[in-house]
Amino acid sequence: MSNKYNKYPLPSTVDFFISATSNHSKVASVLEMSQYFYEVKRIGLPNLKIALSNIYVLGEADVHEMLAEYDGVDCIVVGGNWNTYTGAAKQLAKDCGVGLFQFREFFGAINNEGNKFLNYVTPEPGKRKKEGKGNS
DSSP: OOOTTTSSOOHHHHHHHHHHHHTSTTEEEEEEEETTEEEEEESSSOOEEEEEEOOSEEOHHHHHHHHHHSTTOOEEEEOSSSOEEOHHHHHHHHHTTOEEEEHHHHHHHTTOOHHHHHTOOOOOTTHHHHHHSOOO
């Protein structure tokens, strides 16, 4: 479990989240519901309630804590370039119907809903380019 010094994102991380999410092609608006908790209104897809975290390695106990802290949360995003989550935490979140993503994963997952959202995996670097070209 995390401590109060690393649980919540830095202001720069929050600013990045708001700016990058607001500029995403599937996003109409980002509304702050409370500190570190946002509603993302998507274009042509259901809205998402997103909780931000700065936990270095988010575990199962952290998922339970965040589910209790943020009513109706649809997605937990761990900010920062080095932050991640355990496989058990990802599975627990999915079992609860909640997406758990790093920033780069979230910006791909946001294009989806339902199981495609929950199970979104960022394509490997270069894979999309190869798939886009004809294989002759």
